[in-house]
Amino acid sequence: MTAVLEKLALYWQYPFVRYALAVGVLISLCSSLLGVTLVLKRFSFIGDGLSHVAFGAMAIASVLHLTNDMPLVLLITILSAILLLRAGQNAKIKGDAMVAMISVGALAIGYLLMNLFSPSGNLSGDVCSTLFGSTSILTLTKTEVRLCAALSVLVVAAFVFFYHKVFAVTFDESFAAATGVKTKVYNFIIAVIIAVIIVLAMNLVGSLLISALVIFPALSAMRAFKSFRSVTVYSAVLSIFCSLLGILISILAGTPVGSTIVAVDIVLFFVFSALGRILGGVHA
Amino acid sequence: MALITCQNLCLGYDGQEILHGLSFKVNSGDYLCIVGENGSGKSTLMRTILGLQKPLAGQILTGDGLRISEIGYLPQQTPVQKDFPASVREVVLSGFEGSCRWRPFYTKAEKQRAEDNIRSMGIEHLTARCYRELSGGQQQRVLLARALCATSKLLFLDEPVSGLDPKVTAEMYDLIEKLNREQGITIIMISHDIDAALRYASLVLHIGDRVFFGNREAYRSSGIANLFVKGGVTG
Ligand SMILES: Nc1ncnc2c1ncn2[C@@H]1O[C@H](COP(=O)(O)OP(=O)(O)OP(=O)(O)O)[C@@H](O)[C@H]1O
Ligand SMILES: [Mg+2]
Numbered sequence: 450m451t452a453v454l455e456k457l458a459l460y461w462q463y464p465f466v467r468y469a470l471a472v473g474v475l476i477s478l479c480s481s482l483l484g485v486t487l488v489l490k491r492f493s494f495i496g497d498g499l500s501h502v503a504f505g506a507m508a509i510a511s512v513l514h515l516t517n518d519m520p521l522v523l524l525i526t527i528l529s530a531i532l533l534l535r536a537g538q539n540a541k542i543k544g545d546a547m548v549a550m551i552s553v554g555a556l557a558i559g560y561l562l563m564n565l566f567s568p569s570g571n572l573s574g575d576v577c578s579t580l581f582g583s584t585s586i587l588t589l590t591k592t593e594v595r596l597c598a599a600l601s602v603l604v605v606a607a608f609v610f611f612y613h614k615v616f617a618v619t620f621d622e623s624f625a626a627a628t629g630v631k632t633k634v635y636n637f638i639i640a641v642i643i644a645v646i647i648v649l650a651m652n653l654v655g656s657l658l659i660s661a662l663v664i665f666p667a668l669s670a671m672r673a674f675k676s677f678r679s680v681t682v683y684s685a686v687l688s689i690f691c692s693l694l695g696i697l698i699s700i701l702a703g704t705p706v707g708s709t710i711v712a713v714d715i716v717l718f719f720v721f722s723a724l725g726r727i728l729g730g731v732h733a
Numbered sequence: 734m735a736l737i738t739c740q741n742l743c744l745g746y747d748g749q750e751i752l753h754g755l756s757f758k759v760n761s762g763d764y765l766c767i768v769g770e771n772g773s774g775k776s777t778l779m780r781t782i783l784g785l786q787k788p789l790a791g792q793i794l795t796g797d798g799l800r801i802s803e804i805g806y807l808p809q810q811t812p813v814q815k816d817f818p819a820s821v822r823e824v825v826l827s828g829f830e831g832s833c834r835w836r837p838f839y840t841k842a843e844k845q846r847a848e849d850n851i852r853s854m855g856i857e858h859l860t861a862r863c864y865r866e867l868s869g870g871q872q873q874r875v876l877l878a879r880a881l882c883a884t885s886k887l888l889f890l891d892e893p894v895s896g897l898d899p900k901v902t903a904e905m906y907d908l909i910e911k912l913n914r915e916q917g918i919t920i921i922m923i924s925h926d927i928d929a930a931l932r933y934a935s936l937v938l939h940i941g942d943r944v945f946f947g948n949r950e951a952y953r954s955s956g957i958a959n960l961f962v963k964g965g966v967t968g
Contacts, residue, residue, distance in 0.1 A: 611837065619817075627806040628831035629804070678820075
């Protein structure tokens, strides 16, 4: 135990470790906020599709030899989010088919591009880290850390500002529309926030594991809590807790950070499922 | 000018017509009851007036400076997903969202009104409960409280008493009448309960094979109600 603590104390002296933890907390906070919306609404398909799009965008960025790929990835992902939302609302073109096309297409083309123009010799390493997250969050550059922090703050602020609107639109969209809520505008805003969250989360866990990071804390909280507010608050708390624990374990044990965090999330989900079954839900 | 004017309305889905040539007017303070068989297009008409779907043809005009945020709505079915975590208080409060515009929180007055509406529905003991764990009738009352929060002028009710027990049904009709009489809220209600329609409503719109629009005396004497309800209606 003391050895572990000593090792942690040693790591704590390095600023990049503290950055990593700070970014981890911010990103996991953001990613949990829209968890309920993503689990329950038809937005779930957007979330899944977008994580693949983000992979394709990363591939393009690496082909272009960009030193800072986040702005480009962000732009492409937001545009795709808007496109997917449009497709989902248009009943004539099947929304699901469109998402499948875009997401699988992005994966294939992303891999193809990386294969053809790979800037480094280590192709499978590159692909793996884009899909499952970098082996260590400690490799984030200072600009990336700053950008992550700024975006996280924006996402949290937007969510707090639109909290009641998100609830109204997610709970009963036709009632909201009939009584004067601008559902189209808020759907659009939600889609953009989801896109930003996905690009953020990609830095932490890689594109294949994003859904896990977004969905597991919300699912856990929904096992035990019954109001929108308590589920939102507790999924944020759980998400931060899991990410911190995951990052610490990954630093100490040298495991890949993304999958470690998700593993912690999964363990917690089963704990909460058991709790929910025993308690029959807390009426908070 | 009338609050709502429908001119030559054609309703339907994907170009498939289910009703055509419908014209009627609702003035401020009216109590309109829409009756007709299952599948005759009552809910579709309501959704069209509310702007949730487009009419195939015809026009819907609003007057008296009616704003969409002054409309309350009780849908026939609310497709709430099975797992949605929402407390009764949260659901009722969301009725105010339309009048919030960009304001990110609810005011004290709004919270107070929500409490009042919850009380008038007799569900104050359920306030902290989870919506999806309530019985059908309890959910209906929660949605009515939400509809009351949303309105100050015009209330659309799609079968408000379905799933309610007889006592609460009677209370519901009294409450709706009170809203209409005392607060001057215009009521547009879909109901299969012709007796109630003839007792409370000032106007009746019957849709189906035969279409009728007029006040309840005219409806009673027209005999359409007798065709609709076998055994006839006394009144
Ligand atoms: N989403 C939809 N797409 C296509 N057709 C629909 C849709 N909803 C309803 N319909 C059709 O439109 C017709 C009218 O439906 P509507 O729900 O308006 O009837 P209603 O008068 O409200 O019936 P009820 O008394 O059962 O509530 C029905 O024939 C129905 O099959
Ligand atoms: Mg109906």
